[in-house]
Amino acid sequence: MNTEILGVILIFLLSVALAWPLGKYMVKVFRGDKTWSDFMSPLERLVFKLSGIDPNQPMDWKQNLKALLGINIFFFLFAFIALAFQSLHPFWNPVGIGNWEPTLAFNTAVSFTTNTNLQHYSGETGASYFTQLLVFCWLQFVSAATGIAACALLFQGLKNKTGSNLGNFYNLMMKSCTRILLPLAIVLSLILTINGSTTNFDGLQEVTTLEGETIQVAGGPTAPMVAIKQLGTNGGGYFGPNSTHPFENPNYLTNIAENIAILLIPMALVFAFGFYLNRKKLAMLFFAVMSILFIAFVAISVSEEMNGNPAFTEMGLAANQSNMEGKEVRFGPAASSLWGVSTTATSNGSVNSMHDSHTPLSGGIFLLDMMINAVYGGVGVGFINFFVFVIVAVFIAGQMIGRTPDLLGKKIEAREVKIAALVVILHPLLILVGTALASYGIVQNPEYGWLNNPSFHGFSEMLYENTSAAANNGSGFEGLGDNTQFWNILTGIIMLLGRYLPIIGPLAIVGSLAAKKPVPTTSGSLQLDSPAFGAVLISVILIVAALAFFPALALGPLAEYFTF
Amino acid sequence: MKSLRIALVLGFSTIILFGVLYPMAMVGIGKAIPHQANGLPIEKDGKLIGFENVGQPFSSSQYFWSRPSAVGYDASSTGGSNLGPTNPDFLALVQGRIDTLIKYHPKLKVEDIPVEMITASGGGLDPHITKQGALIQVSRIAENRGLEVEALNQLVEEHSESPFLGLFGPSDRVNVLKLNLALDELAANQN
Numbered sequence: 001m002n003t004e005i006l007g008v009i010l011i012f013l014l015s016v017a018l019a020w021p022l023g024k025y026m027v028k029v030f031r032g033d034k035t036w037s038d039f040m041s042p043l044e045r046l047v048f049k050l051s052g053i054d055p056n057q058p059m060d061w062k063q064n065l066k067a068l069l070g071i072n073i074f075f076f077l078f079a080f081i082a083l084a085f086q087s088l089h090p091f092w093n094p095v096g097i098g099n100w101e102p103t104l105a106f107n108t109a110v111s112f113t114t115n116t117n118l119q120h121y122s123g124e125t126g127a128s129y130f131t132q133l134l135v136f137c138w139l140q141f142v143s144a145a146t147g148i149a150a151c152a153l154l155f156q157g158l159k160n161k162t163g164s165n166l167g168n169f170y171n172l173m174m175k176s177c178t179r180i181l182l183p184l185a186i187v188l189s190l191i192l193t194i195n196g197s198t199t200n201f202d203g204l205q206e207v208t209t210l211e212g213e214t215i216q217v218a219g220g221p222t223a224p225m226v227a228i229k230q231l232g233t234n235g236g237g238y239f240g241p242n243s244t245h246p247f248e249n250p251n252y253l254t255n256i257a258e259n260i261a262i263l264l265i266p267m268a269l270v271f272a273f274g275f276y277l278n279r280k281k282l283a284m285l286f287f288a289v290m291s292i293l294f295i296a297f298v299a300i301s302v303s304e305e306m307n308g309n310p311a312f313t314e315m316g317l318a319a320n321q322s323n324m325e326g327k328e329v330r331f332g333p334a335a336s337s338l339w340g341v342s343t344t345a346t347s348n349g350s351v352n353s354m355h356d357s358h359t360p361l362s363g364g365i366f367l368l369d370m371m372i373n374a375v376y377g378g379v380g381v382g383f384i385n386f387f388v389f390v391i392v393a394v395f396i397a398g399q400m401i402g403r404t405p406d407l408l409g410k411k412i413e414a415r416e417v418k419i420a421a422l423v424v425i426l427h428p429l430l431i432l433v434g435t436a437l438a439s440y441g442i443v444q445n446p447e448y449g450w451l452n453n454p455s456f457h458g459f460s461e462m463l464y465e466n467t468s469a470a471a472n473n474g475s476g477f478e479g480l481g482d483n484t485q486f487w488n489i490l491t492g493i494i495m496l497l498g499r500y501l502p503i504i505g506p507l508a509i510v511g512s513l514a515a516k517k518p519v520p521t522t523s524g525s526l527q528l529d530s531p532a533f534g535a536v537l538i539s540v541i542l543i544v545a546a547l548a549f550f551p552a553l554a555l556g557p558l559a560e561y562f563t564f
Numbered sequence: 565m566k567s568l569r570i571a572l573v574l575g576f577s578t579i580i581l582f583g584v585l586y587p588m589a590m591v592g593i594g595k596a597i598p599h600q601a602n603g604l605p606i607e608k609d610g611k612l613i614g615f616e617n618v619g620q621p622f623s624s625s626q627y628f629w630s631r632p633s634a635v636g637y638d639a640s641s642t643g644g645s646n647l648g649p650t651n652p653d654f655l656a657l658v659q660g661r662i663d664t665l666i667k668y669h670p671k672l673k674v675e676d677i678p679v680e681m682i683t684a685s686g687g688g689l690d691p692h693i694t695k696q697g698a699l700i701q702v703s704r705i706a707e708n709r710g711l712e713v714e715a716l717n718q719l720v721e722e723h724s725e726s727p728f729l730g731l732f733g734p735s736d737r738v739n740v741l742k743l744n745l746a747l748d749e750l751a752a753n754q755n
Contacts, residue, residue: 003731003734003735004734006732007728007731007733010731010732043581047573047574047577047578050577051569051570051572051577052570052573053574067570070567070570070571071571071574071575073571074572074574075575078579122641122643125640133584133587134579134583135583137582137586137587138578138579138583141582142578142582170574177581177582178581182582185586186586189590190590190593193590193593193600193601194600195600196600196615196617198601198602198603199590199591199594199600201591202602204640206612207612207613207614207620207639208611208613209613209614209620210613210620210622210748211620211621211622211623211624211627213621215620215638215640216638216639217603217615217618217640218639218642219602219603221587221591223590223594224586224587224590224591225587239687240641240643241642241643241686244644245687246603246615246617246619246687246689246690246691247617247618250617251617251728252728252733252734253728256728256732309649312658312679315655315659315674316662316675317674317675317677317679317682318675318676318677321678323649323679323683324679324683324685325644325647325683325684326644326645326683326684327686328685328686329631329685329690329692329694329734330690330691330692330733330737331733332733352686353686354645354646354686356644356646356647357645357647357648357649357686358649359649360650452646452647452648453646453647453654454652455650457649457651477646478644479645479646479648560648560650563650564650
């Protein structure tokens, strides 16, 4: 069998195999059971004591939400000030990089606070060491931990027989950092360093090439930052071209490790759901539904990229060659496609190939992946998004068999369905309105010159940018000239709405579910862990995505595909 | 007031833990393996001449060429072309690269050109080409350096890297910088 395909299978299987024990471990952390990482507790207690937090104080969904939003406001403000006045903190800024334009600082501060990591700047030329570490590296931990903590609150809400206590957000967030993200990041960072990812503060180094030219090579503390950007579904690279850069991703082994890191926590949270509620069968069903979509997407993208660009064959090149524009020889087309699907499924947003240069259908798959935004999904929020689809599917299935829908022993009523429907509609609304505004702007004012590619592909660039912002993904069709006030403000607003409303809505749902009296399970109850419900769930996901997004996809990637 | 204190103290203490201590600790550990932590530098006669995994521009007829790069192998400001597969400008660029290759390798047939030699990588610093990409350049180098074609083919063969563990990922890659270093050595030994 083709070794490239074998590599893809290896990465997927290893991710699943590692996610299972991690899911078990995460549940222990959420519950506060004894684990090997208890040596962290003096440190956690110190931080809690200094900040006046009682980590054992029970909080209902509103108190938790207030805590989440409060700390996130601090994240944003600190990041914004640090970026807008970058030149004023001169230490750890060896190249002397200046202040950022306010809308770029706004966009980037939002981007890292919301776990999106859309980057309208380029890492090696725009950000000082201070910014890279004290702003970006830090936010990559705490924004990911915000998502994981929110997911743990959701689990508790679904588990409650009666009672409004969901757990303590501060406690869950801190432990997600110290006991889940930090140990994994240390391991991954070490793997990267050993394989030649720079881990220093050397700035630019002068190299004299074999042909006698002098070139400058940028280094820096790459490995620790790449580790957390992969694990926390962040995606904000140290260098502009992200994990295509040899210092971010030096060889095939690091590519395996980094790709697993993209999928690991999102997959583990699905298993954690099963362990936490003791509903392993249901968790397996959810995992199967996600994996069916994931594998189908990978298969399409891999085959499209390996089949290559038909226009090249017309120029006389051999027909059996793959599409290598924007790709690295050391990864090859198959591993690049797997990464592309992984990063768009999980709202990670890091890349190991340039998505703008993928063949039309492969790029279209990436878009669809972000439009669904619940195939494993971003750390924490991915499962929360999936949960919203589950509510809608339970409601529809209940209607079909003529019974009051119930989920895990709680009745789903008008209030829950209304909130779920609003959250489901929000995503296409943000994407399509944003794309419409941008399309109008560029058609009326062609002199803006955002687009790197003409025609259908140019439309795809704008669609991708808005989709990426709404899904809190952060990857891009990077040809788009997106560092303009228009794009900075537009995507900044989309990221904010796309992050917080899908957290607030589902928390409100579990808040109200948690307080409800359980209904007894009877033979008339909807059986969730059955293949039939799995089929309904897949249909709901695909119909929502297809109905809302098909026209936009038809104008972009599909139209481009048919020009071949 | 209470939530302000929480936000400030929790915020700043996490900044210290994850924005300062974590990266500093990893850089500290890196000091134990300086060669790797500095990105696998290659030195020759005490001068830094490159990094194992960072591609370099080669344009003279004496050397094996790297892939095209959207940033001309500028390792202080990297990136890809981000050109779409149907973009006419992109296709014209590719045609130009084919023409250049044919010009410098008159016996080369278009259908023998491997695709990576006419496309730019994502980061603009791809250190590799395929074995085929190196083999098509052998005749030019043999002529310009007065070396045997057979010896050069042998050299390419020796530098051809197999998949990870022999099983996973692309096969038959050649690291251009390492290949050219070996080429210089070979030429020096012959003369």
